[in-house]
Amino acid sequence: MSAAAAEWLAPTSLDAALALRAERADATVLAGGTFLGILINQGFADPPALLSLGGVAELRTLAVHDGELRIGAMVTHRALERDERVREGWPALARAFALVASPRVRNQATVGGVLADADYASDPPAMLAALEARVVLHSPRGTREVAVEDLILGYYETCIADDELLAEVRVPPAPERAVYRKFRSRSSEDRPCVAVAAAVRGDALRVVVGAVADTPQHFPDVCARGPGEAAAIGRAYAERIAPIDDARGSAAYRRRVIAVEVRRAIEALT
Numbered sequence: 082m083s084a085a086a087a088e089w090l091a092p093t094s095l096d097a098a099l100a101l102r103a104e105r106a107d108a109t110v111l112a113g114g115t116f117l118g119i120l121i122n123q124g125f126a127d128p129p130a131l132l133s134l135g136g137v138a139e140l141r142t143l144a145v146h147d148g149e150l151r152i153g154a155m156v157t158h159r160a161l162e163r164d165e166r167v168r169e170g171w172p173a174l175a176r177a178f179a180l181v182a183s184p185r186v187r188n189q190a191t192v193g194g195v196l197a198d199a200d201y202a203s204d205p206p207a208m209l210a211a212l213e214a215r216v217v218l219h220s221p222r223g224t225r226e227v228a229v230e231d232l233i234l235g236y237y238e239t240c241i242a243d244d245e246l247l248a249e250v251r252v253p254p255a256p257e258r259a260v261y262r263k264f265r266s267r268s269s270e271d272r273p274c275v276a277v278a279a280a281v282r283g284d285a286l287r288v289v290v291g292a293v294a295d296t297p298q299h300f301p302d303v304c305a306r307g308p309g310e311a312a313a314i315g316r317a318y319a320e321r322i323a324p325i326d327d328a329r330g331s332a333a334y335r336r337r338v339i340a341v342e343v344r345r346a347i348e349a350l351t
């Protein structure tokens with residue numbers, strides 16, 4: 082079967098989407114389609130039915146509630162990066178989304194989609210983890226919140242259950258300072274070779290490195306040294322991480338980049 086022949090399921094409310102998700106185990110969730118579309122077009126996926134979230138208005142809301150940023154799963158990267166509240170309150174987050182691919186992709190790709198696809202070479206997960214964001218997962222059984230850091234379990238694997246939908250991302254009030262650094266080794270529109278997100282809240286430093294392993298990498302004990310130890314923390318991250326070897330860089334190359342980029346990110350915080 083081809084995508085053109087797939088049954089099109091188009092709920093207009095979250096409840097209806099959840100009911101379909103539970104009833105139709107054969108249906109694949111479709112958000113912006115920038116990831117899934119490639120899988121289908123290249124013959125890696127052949128879903129008999131597509132459960133499109135495009136008509137669910139509840140999933141497109143972007144709001145600030147008690148200082149917390151609440152991002153509906155269907156908010157696009159472009160909408161997020163251009164939102165004045167996000168640019169002023171969470172500028173590093175706006176920047177991380179603005180560095181994804183091209184405007185054409187960002188106009189289509191959604192915040193829920195980039196987390197649910199769990200691609201190791203994505204930009205947003207490391208930044209969201211550094212900001213201590215959580216996702217809200219809904220199912221007919223109820224609702225649960227999971228830290229972004231715990232959502233991604235491995236390559237293209239999350240803890241989202243078969244009957245769950247990722248409905249919202251909640252980002253706590255912004256830390257005093259945060260930064261996102263994307264190191265590309267090929268074209269300016271490419272995915273990162275090494276992605277470093279760092280944030281400082283009070284005395285607490287959080288450094289999360291993305292695109293170098295199956296999941297975003299965070300070492301609280303290393304971060305406990307504090308922002309004054311930028312070079313030592315960079316070296317420690319490079320030693321602790323077992324980097325992947327892919328078209329964007331060998332493991333040895335990545336180790337060197339991690340040490341430098343982590344140091345630079347921490348220095349940019351101070």
Ligand SMILES: Cc1cc2nc3c(=O)[nH]c(=O)nc-3n(C[C@H](O)[C@H](O)[C@H](O)COP(=O)(O)OP(=O)(O)OC[C@H]3O[C@@H](n4cnc5c(N)ncnc54)[C@H](O)[C@@H]3O)c2cc1C
Pocket residue numbers: 109110111112113114115116117118119134154180181182183186189190191192193194195196197198202203204205241245246247248270271272273
């Ligand atoms: C040319 C190109 C360049 C790119 N460059 C970058 C880059 O530089 N940096 C980067 O970070 N990313 C990059 N990407 C990846 C892009 O950001 C992702 O493809 C996109 O974020 C996925 O979002 P989507 O809404 O299109 O998801 P979809 O393709 O619709 O879905 C992705 C997956 O998530 C599942 N899913 C989607 N929404 C939900 C939900 N709410 N609940 C449960 N499951 C869900 C789907 O079933 C599917 O498995 C690039 C993509 C392209 C095509």
